[in-house]
Amino acid sequence: MTAILERVTVGRCFARASNHPGGVPDAIRLMPPSDVSEGYEDVFPQHDDLLITSKQIAARGAFEDHEPGLGRLVFLFHLHGRRTVEVKGAGRHDLNLPKFVAYYHAEGVVKTSFWSQGDTETSILVGFSPQKPPPVVNSALRANSDARALISKPNCPCFWLEFPLTLEMERAARQVSAANIHPAIMREFLLAKADELLCLGSDALLASFTRSSDQSAAERIKLDLVVKIIDEDFRTTPTVGFLAERVDVQPAVLSSLFLDRFGFTISEYCARKRMDMANRLLATTNMPLKQVAYEVGYNHISNFNLAFRKTFGVTPRQAR
Template sequence: MSPTGFESQNLSLPDIEPVEIDTLLANPAFLAENKGLADNRKSCFSGIDNVEQPMSFSSFDDGFHMVLADYVGSEDFVCRVNSPNWLKFYFRLEGSNTIVFDGAGEYRADGPRCMVITQPEGLEKADFLGTEGHNSWVTIFLSPDYVVNKLGVDPDGLPKSLAKFLTTGVSDLHCQSLQLSLEMKTIIAELMESPYQGPIRRVHSEAKAMELICIMLQNISREFLDTGKPSATLYNSARLEEARSILMESFSNPPTLAALGRQVGLNRSRLSHDFKTRFGMTVYDYVTDIRMEQARAMLRSPGLSIGQIAEVLGYTHARNFSQAFRRYFGVSPRAARKQY
């Protein structure tokens, strides 16, 4: 049985070796090389030598991975993938492709779209991309355990096929197509054009990917329940990710807890409690983490004085910055610079 929106035409799977996502993610060397890879465009698939900017793979957690691509090629590109144990969120910013499931039909995706995909064990998928213009997309892979236990999603609020997959790990073919909202387009563009480098870019990429996840889960839940209101869990998840994104972008002059709560629609106590529960640290500690990681990266630049770094990071006095740095790393900024 083909899912809604699929057509049974004559495209078949290409005669190439499939990329086994489970095998890829079980390879410690691959994960070590790509852990949090977000500022380094690197191909993780074969057969795309003609691509100007290869795909990049980012691994944020054992159950949370992302592929980011801005494909401009001189030849047609075909990719064959087997990923039965993952919930896939697919966001296409521009371009078009045809998704083919072996023996189960195919789906043509043109222009901005987003899709939710699960596939049964043994059912392979292939993507056919043409050469006209750009093909920009993001694919997020989530394990059932991550969705249920780390994101706290209640499967009962989702379509039956997704609920079955999240609770049993056994998947039917599920392919749900949704409109790509302006909010999603903005987030994808921010992922593609991140102004950050190093560890801050990783934080930024993970936060933006999590925003996409929250929006998708909220939309799926809303469409299924037909209430117009997302569940409290999904609502809070989206607001917390928004809070984290605000802190990451304003770490040099962060808002007060009360002001941050007003921006994201959570009261001060709820924000404080839920932020620590979700991210394992207080809002203050999160800002300190960002500042210190940024400080460490900036100390590698000999052109910046300690005072200049302190000013960029939002400290009114270099002494305050030095004290905070020593508390965090156990050495002074000057000593750390010599080590680097």
């Protein structure tokens, strides 16, 4: 495992700490450039070169990081914040909403991450070699020929597939990002969480390949429009009836399509957008808590505090 850890740090602007502050065996902590950012990237090696990475980054200024490819398949669970990623052969992508991404980072291909001033990021990554996939991923490959064709090719080209971050994914990923586990059993805890995240990610891949031939282009266009309408004014929660009328779909059908595609209801999507914006304002401004609550659509600070704590596990004041 030492070899893979050494390769993780090659050519990057992140500096490696001499020791992991949590005392977790074999774990390493990487720190972004201190003059323009704060936070950390914790890398936890598991069996068979399986790596779990927890990112907690806050950018005070713009910076970028260049990460060489190790020929690994990565399941990325982006919880909140913003980062732009560019991979040669897979394009440029914005991580600005909660989402699950499955991507392949080919050997020697540079992945560049960009943070702008005020950007924050909380995410969990699980990476492994597609030639030696963990058992749950191997089961998914055996179950679906499309997944097998995409992932199991020798010299696989880079690819990037985005999916909704389901509530189950978010719950499991947050348990990793905020883990308060004794170092003696941290590896076993992380391995169990990695298996859970790999199960959920593999399920999303299999479901997408099954749905891709069934879901019409018209339905996708209508759902994209619904998301656009919500994003333009996420401070309010439009009724399903209003949205259904805008896209000419029965309310019950729209609710079912939205839940099937994104993994959560329309009201849950609105709530997540509001909380992510609140977290961003807390991290990047000195705005009073009452004003933050108002900016994301809450007229009463008590309701805002309750919703924020339910989402992130801490109060807005503690988060700041």
